[in-house]
Amino acid sequence: xxxxxxxxxxxxxxxxxxxxxxxxxxxxxxxxxxxxxxxxxxxxxxxxxxxxxxxxxxxxxxxxxxxxxxxxxxxxxxxxxxxxxxxxxxxxxxxxxxxxxxxxxxxxxxxxxxxxxxxxxxxxxxxxxxxxxxxxxxxxxxxxxxxxxxxxxxxxxxxxxxxxxxxxxxxxxxxxxxxxxxxxxxxxxxxxxxxxxxxxxxxxxxxxxxxxxxxxxxxxxxxxxxxxxxxxxxxxxxxxxxxxxxxxxxxxxxxxxxxxxxxxxxxxxxxxxxxxxxxxxxxxxxxxxxxxxxxxxxxxxxxxxxxxxxxxxxxxxxxxxxxxxxxxxxxxxxxxxxxxxxxxxxxxxxxxxxxxxxxxxxxxxxxxxxxxxxxxxxxxxxxxxxxxxxxxxxxxxxxxxxxxxxxxxxxxxxxxxxxxxxxxxxxxxxxxxxxxxxxxxxxxxxxxxxxxxxxxxxxxxxxxxxxxxxxxxxxxxxxxxxxxxxxxxxxxxxxxxxx
Amino acid sequence: xxxxxxxxxxxxxxxxxxxxxxxxxxxxxxxxxxxxxxxxxxxxxxxxxxxxxxxxxxxxxxxxxxxxxxxxxxxxxxxxxxxxxxxxxxxxxxxxxxxxxxxxxxxxxxxxxxxxxxxxxxxxxxxxxxxxxxxxxxxxxxxxxxxxxxxxxxxxxxxxxxxxxxxxxxxxxxxxxxxxxxxxxxxxxxxx
Numbered sequence: 108x109x110x111x112x113x114x115x116x117x118x119x120x121x122x123x124x125x126x127x128x129x130x131x132x133x134x135x136x137x138x139x140x141x142x143x144x145x146x147x148x149x150x151x152x153x154x155x156x157x158x159x160x161x162x163x164x165x166x167x168x169x170x171x172x173x174x175x176x177x178x179x180x181x182x183x184x185x186x187x188x189x190x191x192x193x194x195x196x197x198x199x200x201x202x203x204x205x206x207x208x209x210x211x212x213x214x215x216x217x218x219x220x221x222x223x224x225x226x227x228x229x230x231x232x233x234x235x236x237x238x239x240x241x242x243x244x245x246x247x248x249x250x251x252x253x254x255x256x257x258x259x260x261x262x263x264x265x266x267x268x269x270x271x272x273x274x275x276x277x278x279x280x281x282x283x284x285x286x287x288x289x290x291x292x293x294x295x296x297x298x299x300x301x302x303x304x305x306x307x308x309x310x311x312x313x314x315x316x317x318x319x320x321x322x323x324x325x326x327x328x329x330x331x332x333x334x335x336x337x338x339x340x341x342x343x344x345x346x347x348x349x350x351x352x353x354x355x356x357x358x359x360x361x362x363x364x365x366x367x368x369x370x371x372x373x374x375x376x377x378x379x380x381x382x383x384x385x386x387x388x389x390x391x392x393x394x395x396x397x398x399x400x401x402x403x404x405x406x407x408x409x410x411x412x413x414x415x416x417x418x419x420x421x422x423x424x425x426x427x428x429x430x431x432x433x434x435x436x437x438x439x440x441x442x443x444x445x446x447x448x449x450x451x452x453x454x455x456x457x458x459x460x461x462x463x464x465x466x467x468x469x470x471x472x473x474x475x476x477x478x479x480x481x482x483x484x485x486x487x488x489x490x491x492x493x494x495x496x497x498x499x500x501x502x503x504x505x506x507x508x509x510x511x512x513x514x515x516x517x518x519x520x521x522x523x524x525x526x527x528x529x530x531x532x533x534x535x536x537x538x539x540x541x542x543x544x545x546x547x548x549x550x551x552x553x554x555x556x557x558x559x560x561x562x563x564x565x566x567x568x569x570x571x572x573x574x575x576x577x578x579x580x581x582x583x584x585x586x587x588x589x590x591x592x593x594x595x596x597x598x599x600x601x602x603x604x605x606x
Numbered sequence: 607x608x609x610x611x612x613x614x615x616x617x618x619x620x621x622x623x624x625x626x627x628x629x630x631x632x633x634x635x636x637x638x639x640x641x642x643x644x645x646x647x648x649x650x651x652x653x654x655x656x657x658x659x660x661x662x663x664x665x666x667x668x669x670x671x672x673x674x675x676x677x678x679x680x681x682x683x684x685x686x687x688x689x690x691x692x693x694x695x696x697x698x699x700x701x702x703x704x705x706x707x708x709x710x711x712x713x714x715x716x717x718x719x720x721x722x723x724x725x726x727x728x729x730x731x732x733x734x735x736x737x738x739x740x741x742x743x744x745x746x747x748x749x750x751x752x753x754x755x756x757x758x759x760x761x762x763x764x765x766x767x768x769x770x771x772x773x774x775x776x777x778x779x780x781x782x783x784x785x786x787x788x789x790x791x792x793x794x795x796x797x798x
Contacts, residue, residue, distance in 0.1 A: 119744055131771070156720050192643055195760060261640075267761035276653070309663055316665045426619075449738050454738075455738060463696075466679070466693045466694050466695055466701065468691075468693075472680075504631060516704075517703070517704050518704065518705065520701050521694075521699050521702050522693055522699065522706070523695055523696055523697075523699075563702075563705065564629075564631075565669070565685060565686075565688060565690075566665055566690065566702040566703055566705055567614075567629070567669060567702075567707060568620075568627070568629035568667050568669065568685070569683050569685055569690045569692060569702050570692070570700040570702045570707035570709050571611040571613055571618060571709055571711070572620065572627055572629070572671065572683070572685075573619055573673075573681055573683065573692050573694060573700055574694070574698075574700055574709040574711050575607065575609050575611070575622060575703075575711045576622065576673070576709075577679075
């Protein structure tokens, strides 16, 4: 096992890995940018090294600085977390070149699966179903028309170099194809410097279900079942659960998808932890989407349901140990659901809401797991992903897990910044969610169909009472952000309470 | 102690005594849709033999209370036997049992007077109840307005929220502009 591991990441995932290292008896080295000096991961790590200015391009994405820090602090391995450099094949290779173990797959596997078209070819070679469409960019409108007619409308145009919805267009009718192709191509060109576009059949209202795989360096690969991540806003997952409700009704689907995922991983020569994403249509046909060659944000729900610690296995596999679990040993107990708590305001178009966390009260109790990267008094920086924490609940059944998560959300107080906490309360009480009949279109008309929360006149009255007694008196001249003034009211109020 | 309040932009009246307090929403004059608050939104609740919070016909709630200060900004409130965990947050926000209210309290002694019908008058801040964009400004500075008249419309997530005049008076200042992005609590307009 490693003695000392540098974590090339920040926030809650850095904290998660520090915890894993401590449990493994290894030391941790945090890295940080200037605004992250006082962040939780720096406080919790055994050692910490500065990277520089706030912008990720000047700090967390600087391979040279990270390797220099690893050298200075005598690290023997690097864990990349997720995002940032985690799927950068050059980084994995540079680690190896510097005599450091990269805790993840080989640079070659990252490169293969990181290219959408190569990943698709690998999936086809592995005999896994893929969404019908072109494997490479289309040459022009004529080819596009031919392909679209063959696979049938609606189709999806996607940028070859892209991601995050850029250069993506849904086309429902043949007569719209020409304009959509032109728009997608120019958008792709300006976003990625590459205007190549390919065509896929649009799977209407699919579920997004992914399979966790784990493989050692000696060819032994297993899967740890699925996670359903259909609840997404702008292609970003916000609620994940394990098992998928569809697997609860059709357990044979897990075996089929798990087998397909393992075949793909085998062809790719995959090692360590990875996730293969699929779309699943209403008839439970599934199609390979892409592979994430790293630890996934939502890994805790798999850990809760399988009882396996993914970070520990990542460390052991990277250290050259054999994966001592057989497929038949992997069992699934109960249900786990996770909410991604973001510093953002869903009511204002998911506008990011950085700032100081003035109040933090964290949930706990039976079946609750909180992976948080923040603390009361911490100022959430503007520069990075607004993920504050992941709140997960485990219970013996899906409905009990929903109740538990609702209870934990009620306990969770994050004051001073906007978060999406209340949005999750609405999601969890949505009849469509409790029915388990999910799709990636879940949020499309969510705000329209969600009834307003019922008023609580007593709570409202108490908010007014406490405000009055703490002398938050406003006149025309005292604006909201003005410092609080002590007034005669405060003394009066206190005096009255003392009587 | 008597004061006037704006909780999530709904005008209210608060009377605090040593052991009980009364809170009443001024009906039909809130930034919300009219017609909603005609009836009390919560029926009287019984928690013990003597622990009843009363909701009057006008929507006023009267409750006995005790407060424990837990820290500079944290309080435990028992209001007619019901337990509330309260944290005072920056920017005029108060968390009550995890629910965040935006609260302003006005000292009525600063107000010039009251109309015969009892509706509140005096300087009033009209603040944004939620983050959004100002999509309509329906009045001008210096304009006389009726109670309940629409002043400014703020839109967020396709939801339009019309701020209405809490009482008859004059618009003294408009503190925002058309198309401006506002956050909850931003002052939009001042009237007298």
